Structure formats: C-alpha cells, structure tokens
Amino acid sequence: MTSTSTFVSLSLAQSLAEGAATVAFALSGLIEAARKRLDAVGVVVVAGLAAFGGGTLRDILLDRRPFFWVQQAEWLWALLALCVAAMLFMRARHFAITERAMQWPDAVGLGLFCAGGTQIALAASMPALVAVLMGLVTATFGGVLRDIVCNEVPRAFSDHRPYALCAFAGGWATVGLVAAGAADNVAMLGGAALATLLRVAALLADYRLPSWQPGAEE
Amino acid sequence: MTSTSTFVSLSLAQSLAEGAATVAFALSGLIEAARKRLDAVGVVVVAGLAAFGGGTLRDILLDRRPFFWVQQAEWLWALLALCVAAMLFMRARHFAITERAMQWPDAVGLGLFCAGGTQIALAASMPALVAVLMGLVTATFGGVLRDIVCNEVPRAFSDHRPYALCAFAGGWATVGLVAAGAADNVAMLGGAALATLLRVAALLADYRLPSWQPGAEE
Amino acid sequence: MTSTSTFVSLSLAQSLAEGAATVAFALSGLIEAARKRLDAVGVVVVAGLAAFGGGTLRDILLDRRPFFWVQQAEWLWALLALCVAAMLFMRARHFAITERAMQWPDAVGLGLFCAGGTQIALAASMPALVAVLMGLVTATFGGVLRDIVCNEVPRAFSDHRPYALCAFAGGWATVGLVAAGAADNVAMLGGAALATLLRVAALLADYRLPSWQPGAEE
Numbered sequence: 001m002t003s004t005s006t007f008v009s010l011s012l013a014q015s016l017a018e019g020a021a022t023v024a025f026a027l028s029g030l031i032e033a034a035r036k037r038l039d040a041v042g043v044v045v046v047a048g049l050a051a052f053g054g055g056t057l058r059d060i061l062l063d064r065r066p067f068f069w070v071q072q073a074e075w076l077w078a079l080l081a082l083c084v085a086a087m088l089f090m091r092a093r094h095f096a097i098t099e100r101a102m103q104w105p106d107a108v109g110l111g112l113f114c115a116g117g118t119q120i121a122l123a124a125s126m127p128a129l130v131a132v133l134m135g136l137v138t139a140t141f142g143g144v145l146r147d148i149v150c151n152e153v154p155r156a157f158s159d160h161r162p163y164a165l166c167a168f169a170g171g172w173a174t175v176g177l178v179a180a181g182a183a184d185n186v187a188m189l190g191g192a193a194l195a196t197l198l199r200v201a202a203l204l205a206d207y208r209l210p211s212w213q214p215g216a217e218e
Numbered sequence: 219m220t221s222t223s224t225f226v227s228l229s230l231a232q233s234l235a236e237g238a239a240t241v242a243f244a245l246s247g248l249i250e251a252a253r254k255r256l257d258a259v260g261v262v263v264v265a266g267l268a269a270f271g272g273g274t275l276r277d278i279l280l281d282r283r284p285f286f287w288v289q290q291a292e293w294l295w296a297l298l299a300l301c302v303a304a305m306l307f308m309r310a311r312h313f314a315i316t317e318r319a320m321q322w323p324d325a326v327g328l329g330l331f332c333a334g335g336t337q338i339a340l341a342a343s344m345p346a347l348v349a350v351l352m353g354l355v356t357a358t359f360g361g362v363l364r365d366i367v368c369n370e371v372p373r374a375f376s377d378h379r380p381y382a383l384c385a386f387a388g389g390w391a392t393v394g395l396v397a398a399g400a401a402d403n404v405a406m407l408g409g410a411a412l413a414t415l416l417r418v419a420a421l422l423a424d425y426r427l428p429s430w431q432p433g434a435e436e
Numbered sequence: 437m438t439s440t441s442t443f444v445s446l447s448l449a450q451s452l453a454e455g456a457a458t459v460a461f462a463l464s465g466l467i468e469a470a471r472k473r474l475d476a477v478g479v480v481v482v483a484g485l486a487a488f489g490g491g492t493l494r495d496i497l498l499d500r501r502p503f504f505w506v507q508q509a510e511w512l513w514a515l516l517a518l519c520v521a522a523m524l525f526m527r528a529r530h531f532a533i534t535e536r537a538m539q540w541p542d543a544v545g546l547g548l549f550c551a552g553g554t555q556i557a558l559a560a561s562m563p564a565l566v567a568v569l570m571g572l573v574t575a576t577f578g579g580v581l582r583d584i585v586c587n588e589v590p591r592a593f594s595d596h597r598p599y600a601l602c603a604f605a606g607g608w609a610t611v612g613l614v615a616a617g618a619a620d621n622v623a624m625l626g627g628a629a630l631a632t633l634l635r636v637a638a639l640l641a642d643y644r645l646p647s648w649q650p651g652a653e654e
Binding site: 251254255256257258259260263264274278281283285287288291294295366367368369 | 496497499562563564565566569580584587588589590592593594595596597599600601645
Binding site: 060061063126127128129130133144148151152153154156157158159160161163164165209 | 469472473474475476477478481482492496499501503505506509512513584585586587
C-alpha cells in the first residue's frame with residue numbers, strides 16, 4: 001500500500017516535471033520564432049518542433065509508432081493553447097525574463113528526456129552507445145530543429161555551454177544503472193538527476209567549454 | 219452508367235488538378251533554386267523537394283510505404299523533364315510572371331493535398347487533430363523543405379499570409395464531413411474546395427495576418 | 437581456393453576503401469564545423485552527419501532497420517576517436533591541405549556509396565530511377581545535412597562541380613549491370629568505378645558545370 005502510493009506520487013511528480021519541461025522547450029521555440037518575426041503559423045510550428053521534435057526524431061530512428069503525441073493528442077491541444085495564450089499576453093519585454101526562468105525546467109527536461117530516451121532505446125535492444133545517442137537526440141534535437149527552421153546555427157552546437165554533454169553523461173548513468181540491474185525507475189531517475197544536476201551546476205558556475213578554435217584561418 | 223462516367227471524369231479532373239498543382243509546387247522550387255544560383259543538380263533536388271517533400275514526410279511520419287513516387291516513378295521522370303525544359307527555355311524575366319500564374323494551381327494543390335493527406339491519416343486511425351496536422355504537412359512541408367535547403371526562413375512561417383491556415387480549415391472540413399458520414403469523395407472535395415477558396419479569397423483580397431510582434435526587443 | 441582468397445582480399449580492399457572514404461566524409465564535416473566555430477559537441481555531430489547521414493536517410497526512406505551504425509556500433513566509437521584526435525592535433529593551417537588530400541578518398545566514397553545504395557534499393561525492389569536516387573542520397577546527403585546544420589546552402593547543389601552527377605552516372609551503371617545479369621560484386625564495382633573515375637577526371641580537369649543563370653533578375 002505504501003509502496004503503491006509512493007509509486008503513484010512518484011509518477012505524478014514525473015508527469016508534472018515532464019509537463020513543465022515540455023512547456024520550457026515549447027517556450028524556447030515560441031520566443032525564437034517571435035524574435036525572427038515569424039507569423040502565427042510559424043510560432044506554433046517552431047514551438048511544436050522545440051517541444052516534440054526530439055522525441056519524434058528518436059521514434060523515427062527507432063521505427064517506433066505511434067508517436068506519443070498521436071497516442072495522447074492532448075499534448076498538441078495544450079501546445080496550441082500555450083501558443084495562443086502567449087500570443088495574447090506575452091510581450092517582448094517578457095522574453096529575457098521568461099528565458100531565464102525557463103532555464104530550470106529546461107534542465108529538468110534535459111535530464112528526464114535523455115534518461116527516458118536512453119531507456120526506450122535499451123528496451124529496443126540498441127547497443128549502449130546507440131542508446132545514449134538516442135537519449136541525446138530526444139533531449140536536444142527539438143532545439144536543433146527549432147534553430148534549423150529559424151535559419152540559425154543550432155545553439156546546442158555553438159554556444160560552448162555544456163548541454164548535450166550533460167545529456168551524454170546522464171545517458172551513460174542510465175546505461176550503467178540498467179547494466180548493474182537497477183529497477184527501471186531507479187535507472188531513469190538516476191540518469192535524469194545526474195544530467196540535470198550537471199546542467200544546473202554549469203548554469204550556476206557560468207561554465208564554458210574550452211573551444212576548439214585552432215588558430216584563425218581566414 | 220451515368221454515375222460511373224461521372225466518377226471517371228471526376229477522377230480524371232482530379233488527376234489533372236493534382237498534376238497542375240504538382241507542377242506549380244515544382245516550379246516554386248525551381249525558381250527559388252535559380253534565384254539562389256544553385257547548379258543543375260540543386261535545381262532538380264529543390265524542385266523535387268517542393269513537389270514531393272510534403273507527401274513524403276507525411277508518409278515517413280505515418281510509416282507508410284511505398285511512397286507514391288516509388289509506386290509511380292513516372293512522377294520522377296516528369297519532374298526531370300520539367301526541370302530540363304525549364305533550364306532550356308526559362309529566363310529570369312519569366313520568373314515573376316510564372317510565380318503569379320502559379321498562384322492559382324498552387325491554391326488548388328493546397329486544397330487537394332491537405333484534404334488528401336487528412337484522409338490518408340484518418341484511414342490510418344489517427345485522431346482528428348493529428349489527421350489535420352498530417353494534411354497540413356502534406357500541403358505545406360514541401361515548401362518548408364525547399365526553403366530550408368535554400369537557407370531561407372520558410373515562407374509559410376514568415377510571410378504573414380494565410381496559407382497553412384487555409385489548409386488547417388480544409389483539413390477540419392474533411393474531418394467533419396467524414397464524421398458526418400459523407401462519402402470519401404465528398405469529404406475530400408469538400409475540404410479541398412474550402413481550403414482552395416479561402417486561399418483564393420486571401421490572394422484576391424491581399425489579406426495579411428495580424429502579426430505578433432510584441433514590441434521591439436533588440 | 438584461389439577464388440575464395442581473391443574474394444576475401446577483394447572484400448578486405450572494399451572495407452579499407454569504405455573506411456578511408458568514411459574518414460574523408462567525417463573530416464569534411466569536422467573542418468566545416470571548425471570553420472563555423474562550433475563547439476566540441478557540434479564538431480562531433482556534424483562530422484557524424486557527414487559520415488553517416490546519407491546512408492541513414494536512405495534507410496529511413498527504404499524503411500530498413502537496423503542502421504549499419506547500430507549493427508556495428510564500432511563505427512560510432514571510431515568517429516568519436518577521430519574527432520577527439522582531430523581536436524587535439526589538428527590546426528587551422530592543416531585544413532586546406534587536409535581538404536585537398538581528402539578529395540581522393542572522398543571520390544572513392546562517392547563511387548562506393550552510390551553503387552552500394554543503388555544495389556540496396558534494387559534488392560528492396562525499387563524501380564530503376566528510384567534505386568539510382570537512393571544511391572545518390574547515400575553518397576551525397578551526408579554532405580547536404582552537414583551544410584544544412586552549418587547554415588549553408590549545400591555545396592553539392594551550388595558549387596557547380598559534377599559531384600551528384602557522377603553518382604547519378606554510377607548508379608545507372610550499376611542498374612545496367614544488374615539488368616544485364618552481372619554478379620553483385622561486378623555490378624557494385626562497375627558502378628563505383630565509373631562514378632569515382634568521372635569524379636577524379638572532373639577534379640583533374642577542374643571542370644565546371646555550365647550554370648543556369650538565366651539573366652540577372654534583381
């Protein structure tokens with residue numbers, strides 16, 4: 001009984017965390033689309049790519065169907081509602097504040113989605129490195145697709161901040177925990193916690209990757 | 219007898235309309251590629267993406283095979299022939315005229331492909347909103363891929379003209395007609411007609427979407 | 437016995453050629469990423485797209501799984517090792533030399549991957565033109581994805597050099613040899629040799645495609 005109710009509240013907490021993270025991802029797309037002066041259709045599409053693009057690309061690569069936004073089309077309605085609300089109430093001066101506030105649920109999403117994607121790939125019998133790669137795709141390629149559609153070099157590849165690297169570490173933690181025989185929930189939360197904590201630490205320390213700029217050429 | 223011959227001529231009319239629309243889509247890619255000074259290979263690829271990219275992406279998302287251009291490879295030959303003819307006979311001063319003339323078959327294609335894509339997704343048991351989204355992808359993502367390869371922000375997301383919105387309305391009309399028990403042909407043509415008429419009306423009225431530009435930021 | 441050992445050494449030669457070609461593809465991504473000042477993550481991702489993107493896209497279009505980099509995850513480890521080594525030891529002044537040196541294994545890869553991709557598509561019962569197209573995707577879309585992520589117009593579509601055209605010719609040679617009843621190995625090597633030789637000839641002659649620039653418009 002206790003264990004059931006713990007499990008229930010854990011999975012409720014996880015759903016809430018995933019929801020908050022998805023909102024953070026969607027808002028990153030929404031703000032980038034607004035900055036690029038896209039129209040309403042562009043705002044919705046870019047927000048949707050940022051929120052759902054990573055998991056969708058992972059499912060295409062793993063040949064999994066239905067996509068989660070097909071199984072639970074409420075997610076798409078929620079995205080539409082979020083975009084409409086933002087277009088009605090959000091002003092440009094809210095952008096920077098929103099982005100700063102969204103760093104934290106975004107870090108939570110980085111953890112949850114990389115660990116979750118890694119686990120899904122392991123369940124599909126992928127080798128360890130491929131599973132970690134799938135976790136990384138889940139967590140980061142929504143943002144990559146967002147930036148490609150907005151005609152920018154993807155921030156995840158060019159801002160010299162540890163983002164995908166945190167997901168990489170979290171994915172390996174999940175693989176290690178699964179290999180060590182940990183329960184699914186533990187492997188998931190362990191990997192997610194590691195990635196999120198690394199990301200939060202990097203944000204707090206304002207850490208920058210040493211860049212590989214091997215001398216000026218041109 | 220009458221009904222059969224009506225059906226035959228209807229489906230002939232539909233084939234002709236689809237052919238004209240596909241040519242309009244391909245020419246949009248061809249002209250954009252020429253403006254960006256792509257070489258012959260780039261012209262053919264971008265024209266092909268504009269013409270066939272939307273339906274192909276829909277089929278990847280729905281996990282449908284074979285693609286229609288695999289089942290009927292004549293379409294690919296026709297595309298090659300169109301590109302070669304254009305490269306031989308088209309001059310830059312024809313571009314603006316061609317684009318203006320192509321607005322009308324393009325509007326027909328917007329209708330046919332959004333309604334057709336919606337119907338295909340409904341037949342694959344997708345929920346209503348997902349089906350409409352698939353119709354929208356069919357009708358508009360050829361142009362999106364064309365613009366991404368040409369290194370532009372997709373016009374469908376940034377020109378503040380109702381394009382995807384017309385497809386959205388047409389898709390919902392198809393969903394409504396199917397839910398109301400209409401015959402396949404009726405649901406298809408009803409949705410297509412609505413989307414096309416909305417697009418034609420928007421073109422004639424030179425209508426612009428109210429833009430969401432929430433104050434200058436930078 | 438002789439024929440077996442010939443076969444073995446042939447397939448060893450093929451493996452070596454494929455390995456060298458894949459390194460050439462990966463280095464093209466690595467150098468482009470470095471020039472765009474991407475961070476370490478971006479360098480690895482772009483190198484990986486350049487090396488494996490074409491074959492992966494072909495497999496998505498043909499609905500083939502597992503991807504070869506899933507079946508042989510060593511390829512991914514090798515890519516990581518290559519990127520780390522390059523980041524440690526490569527300097528900007530090596531870029532131009534490396535690019536010039538890589539033209540030759542790249543031409544070999546163009547041949548091997550277009551002929552191999554064509555053959556895989558024929559084995560999946562694709563019509564001839566579609567099979568050639570799949571060969572072309574295999575050989576050239578790694579570079580296309582590399583350039584899209586780096587926010588450039590794909591070089592394969594805009595540098596007015598015969599690259600995809602050589603793959604096109606090689607693909608048709610493979611189709612012709614298969615139709616004429618040639619052994620798999622012969623069809624593969626014939627198509628690969630034609631594409632590679634055409635590319636090498638074009639490089640040596642510094643040949644440029646006649647461009648389609650139909651008068652200045654703007």
